[in-house]
Amino acid sequence: MNAEGHPARTAGLWLGVFGLLLAGCATQTPIAPAPGPAAPVPSITLPSSPVDGLPGPATLAGWADEDHLSAFVAYVQTCGVAREMAAVRQCERGRLIQQTSRPVTPSMARAFFETGFVVVQAETADSGPGLLTAYFAPEYEARRVPDAIFDTPVLPRPEGWTRGWVGPVRAEIEAGPPPAPPLAWMRAEDLFFLQIQGSGYLTFEDGSKARAAYAADNGRPFVGVGRPMADQGLLPRDGTSGDAIRAWLATNRGREARAITALNPRYIYFALDPDDGGDPAGAAGVPLPARRAIAVDPASWTYGDLVWISADGGNLRGARGSYRGLVVALDTGSAIRGPVRADFYMGRGAAAGEEAGTVRHPLRMWRLIPR
Numbered sequence: 001m002n003a004e005g006h007p008a009r010t011a012g013l014w015l016g017v018f019g020l021l022l023a024g025c026a027t028q029t030p031i032a033p034a035p036g037p038a039a040p041v042p043s044i045t046l047p048s049s050p051v052d053g054l055p056g057p058a059t060l061a062g063w064a065d066e067d068h069l070s071a072f073v074a075y076v077q078t079c080g081v082a083r084e085m086a087a088v089r090q091c092e093r094g095r096l097i098q099q100t101s102r103p104v105t106p107s108m109a110r111a112f113f114e115t116g117f118v119v120v121q122a123e124t125a126d127s128g129p130g131l132l133t134a135y136f137a138p139e140y141e142a143r144r145v146p147d148a149i150f151d152t153p154v155l156p157r158p159e160g161w162t163r164g165w166v167g168p169v170r171a172e173i174e175a176g177p178p179p180a181p182p183l184a185w186m187r188a189e190d191l192f193f194l195q196i197q198g199s200g201y202l203t204f205e206d207g208s209k210a211r212a213a214y215a216a217d218n219g220r221p222f223v224g225v226g227r228p229m230a231d232q233g234l235l236p237r238d239g240t241s242g243d244a245i246r247a248w249l250a251t252n253r254g255r256e257a258r259a260i261t262a263l264n265p266r267y268i269y270f271a272l273d274p275d276d277g278g279d280p281a282g283a284a285g286v287p288l289p290a291r292r293a294i295a296v297d298p299a300s301w302t303y304g305d306l307v308w309i310s311a312d313g314g315n316l317r318g319a320r321g322s323y324r325g326l327v328v329a330l331d332t333g334s335a336i337r338g339p340v341r342a343d344f345y346m347g348r349g350a351a352a353g354e355e356a357g358t359v360r361h362p363l364r365m366w367r368l369i370p371r
Helices: 014-018 068-081 085-100 106-116 170-175 188-197 226-231 242-251 255-261 350-356
Strands: 028-030 117-121 130-137 139-141 152-154 184-186 200-203 209-217 268-274 293-295 306-311 322-331 341-348 361-370
Touching: 068 085, 068 106, 068 322, 085 106, 085 361, 106 117, 130 188, 130 350, 139 188, 152 188, 170 255, 184 188, 188 242, 188 255, 188 268, 226 242, 242 255, 242 350, 306 341, 322 341, 322 361, 341 350, 341 361
Parallel strands: 028 322, 130 341, 139 200, 293 322
Antiparallel strands: 117 361, 130 361, 152 184, 200 209, 209 268, 293 341, 306 322, 306 361
């Protein structure tokens, strides 16, 4: 899922939580390392297409530095969500290559993309850059019963909840007694960030694990707390990363922290599922491949779309350069709006979360259209 409460994952709202656009890194960090030259690949016969006059992916800046094999593996794992006929044909073609080539080589993967797709740039209304943020699947400690530290309940979906319901704001929910038996108990700051991400993983004191999956929300809009914290002088303007916000909330637990989290009225309810050791599913219904999946606006993109992203110049303290490469549109979220807006899935755990919290980069996007 992807942050802030969407049905499958809720698109990682690192966007709303963190951000203040500043100048950033000069280094370019490919999503993965580069392969060798292209080579012929097995293929099925493709019909002629009206997009054949468009440029191919080899014209993209940075294309030669991409790890095409890694992108190919992620694409074949997830392309079954595509429904448009040309996309289905390319998915079948990729799976045929995977089945008949042992192993698939980097040059074969590169040739698959170059012979099967053309590219069209996505544009904002003013032709300026969009925005890349990132999200992850957090892992937190939890308890079966509350104590002095693990004192905040993980609540199940309210009885009778229906999509479109508008319920009490966060502060009202947290001030009252739990309306139903809690599923678990967490540190207040951990639950706040679990709700921003929309799903995550819990480890209990006996070592057992569970996945906390999005179940419902209170129908309220998401409001980021990073900017108001900077406005109040609680954090520097280039220091509103996820780690910085969470550390402040932990240090100021109680009334001060609640006054900040109450600025975001949105509240997420959860269900507990077994932890299968993998990554969560996105809105498209398939597990998200780390560093190869994005959340997008479904009004502008289709699940299964193959996308080239290029995001140069992070602006938050600790940003790790830029991001460029092939990804698949597999998720969405309430803060992900517009044709050049993406939330990049970093993976699972603390390291992924540390990096995700620093991503706020000007973004360009290209759609790879199947021939």
